[in-house]
Amino acid sequence: MSQNKKYLLAFILIAIILTPLGLIAQGPAWGEWSAEEINTMIGYVPQSIENTKPLIEALIPDYEISGLNALASTWISAAIGATLVFMIMIGIKKSGKRAS
């Protein structure tokens, strides 16, 4: 492995290790509220927000893995996300090579 690749790998691993720092924030992003939170704020839930179901149920909703604590969930979620990125990028690299 080249020196640069080692540095980049260390960089992304450190970033993943530090992700639980994001758990310090209690509140959601502005606007990204649940139906209950909106109900508390304005006294009703707009129809579309009440009735719209996601097209596909997420595998790991809100980066929380059932049965695991927040710390482990966050680390595993970050590792899964980063791994998926690498796998898809490898796929794109291979498809580009085949085409050329």
Place this chain on the structure above:
Amino acid sequence: MHIPDGFISPATYLPATVIAIPLLMVAFKKTKEAINDESFAFLSSLTAFSFVVMMFNIPIPGGTSGHAIGAAILAILFGPWVAAFCLSLTLFIQAFVFGDGGLSVFAINSLAMGFVASFTAFYVHKLFKNRVNHRIVLFLAGWSGIVAASVVVAVALGIQPLLGVDAVGHPIYFPFDLSVTLPAVVGSHILFFGVVEGFATMLVLKFIEKITNQSVNKEVVV
């Protein structure tokens, strides 16, 4: 800034999807061309970084939170199209696997945090790179990219009360109008998350310059 399902009317997300599909096709083609043995490690680790950095939620006054997105780093290194694709890939994984951002409104999230952030950061960097202090330009590219993205999200959310009310006059979709969304979403990015994105851009690109011994001000770094 990840808009969930149900918040946005089809009258908004369908046109956004029609606009985003050809743009994503171009961005995908350009990414395929840019990805080679040398660039692969940088492209994939910095895209992974954009995924990871969005998990660093930073609390701000008012009980809400937000995060950097890492778009400017990719835009400065690989150009705006490649960055827009990489960010869109991150957003797709977030929506599909983690339910963070709705799949029905994926196009709006992709246009905002993918395309608008990347193109703004790229051109701000290009415009100022040899005129202003290097670190300040990197900061400004990050700051302006995420602030521009926040404008798109604030407008998409803020026009929803105009696009549908029920029998009793309640909005069907997102209930707050532009007079609320603009200060809340854009204001918080100008003051807080833009600053975080600016410093993240500066620090990560200085790190890349250090390990490659090249300036990111040149056309192609890796």
